[in-house]
Amino acid sequence: MRNLVEAIFLQDPPDVPGGVGPAAMDDGAALPFGNRWLVLTTDSYVVKPLFFPGGDIGRLAVCGTVNDLAMMGATEVLGLTCSVLIEEGFARADLERVQASIRAACRDADVRILTGDTKVMAHGELDGLVLNTAGVALCDHVVRDCGLQPGDRLIVTGTIGDHGMAIAALRADLGIEGDLRSDVAPLRDLVAQALAAGGQGIVAMKDPTRGGVASALYEMAHKSGVTLLLDGPAIPLRDPVRATAELLGIDPLHVANEGKALIGVRPDALDNVLAALRNHPLGRDAAVIGTAQAGRAGDLVLDTGVGRRLLREPEGEPLPRIC
């Protein structure tokens, strides 16, 4: 269904001369703006349940848009919009909880919601609450998701699968939620530090949200025209995530992260970027997980430590309404 919608809405996309438009399917759009860039992004949030260990829909809506801007290299955030869709009869206490979480996330990310909108739908016309945020930011250099060359290294900024597995466990009612927490966090400052350390040695970024690390890496590799060799044992994974993944039969490479970035770097920038990331509270577990190689565009070759296998092209998030 999502593919269908995107196919329809991406039919005959507008030209964005010299910039990044919708046809690029990057994390946002970028317009040349004087000698700088204006970056624009939007996302709707339909996560179910609204509250989960480590966060809620409000924190997700702020961080999601801040992170999409950051993935384009745009950490100079001008402002966010926030639109609220609400089902009549939704509990006031829950609404206040979401609003408090939005405010807290804005403080964490040091961003402001400048304007918003509210629409009410009748009971039964909407399942609770949906948020939409858009964001606008500036930067000097746009970072795309398609800039990898053979020899470039791939960093993940921390453990993978935390958000998706926390939601999956909650939905499966496993009673093990205590060990699982969403990683939802604003990456603005982390990315700013990495960019300061790596400069134009940072050649690609993407946040592995819906579809997970495998899907994001596939897109990066496919668009860049390279194969990625992934070092499986190097991919940081928390024990409870590993255990839940085995229990539920869900590959942690295929579930959403909401506070992680995949960063492609030129070899000579690797040490500086990695040090900058690990020096930040949100990047302590940053690891080098792969290398770009000449080869078929989009191939992901996973070295498991006991052999190599080709990751099948990911089909997206195994659960709906994960973010």
Added chain:
Amino acid sequence: MRNLVEAIFLQDPPDVPGGVGPAAMDDGAALPFGNRWLVLTTDSYVVKPLFFPGGDIGRLAVCGTVNDLAMMGATEVLGLTCSVLIEEGFARADLERVQASIRAACRDADVRILTGDTKVMAHGELDGLVLNTAGVALCDHVVRDCGLQPGDRLIVTGTIGDHGMAIAALRADLGIEGDLRSDVAPLRDLVAQALAAGGQGIVAMKDPTRGGVASALYEMAHKSGVTLLLDGPAIPLRDPVRATAELLGIDPLHVANEGKALIGVRPDALDNVLAALRNHPLGRDAAVIGTAQAGRAGDLVLDTGVGRRLLREPEGEPLPRIC
């Protein structure tokens, strides 16, 4: 419910020093930007039914955001975002029809959708289709909704009540839809012409969408600290709208318009602005409908031609999901 949501989300709004933030509840936000202004706005669209005489949800979503930008004086549109929420099983043909309408409206308004998002909700979790658009634009002077002074004149750019009454008649299944058409249209060019003619003699603008002309005028008068004397017989109203309003017992002053602006002008700019508006296809029926006076802030005094009455403070749109 809407008031509740807005009360909660406008609690402790962020400071926007020197700009227009969410607390202003204007049509959008404005940030000082070099020696210019950056204007940002967003709206979600939940109109029911999705297709109606004169337009559909797609055209509404593009025009609504373009018009909110224009109402702030920002006709130099950089781009729009468009986020699609869709119920699983929604008809592909309808989706294609909406997408074609979005593209046509973008051509009409000469704007581009730069980036978007798609989320699918399960059958029964969402009533069909919801769109969200956000927009970003530049201008040299921001026009607020609160700039009226005693003596200023009020223009409406054309007939009122067309959108709301078309939807209301459709919902009431009156079988008279042929005579009623939504006025949904992008006001970007019309407003640009008016601003070129009136310059800083244009002191206030607002589009009378949800809540209608009465609600928009109340806000303009209340925020400006003036009373408005309205010339009832001068308010342009199409006969089918008048007739349907009487049949349904709905005041045309209280229903949504989607292709009209209320423009406050200094007396010495009136003739130029009016001529510019009437010279444009979307402003042919532009009329002077009132005058700002010293008096209680927000009072709307309607001169009906046979007497004067105080319009009660409007309570908003009489129907839900009108836009």
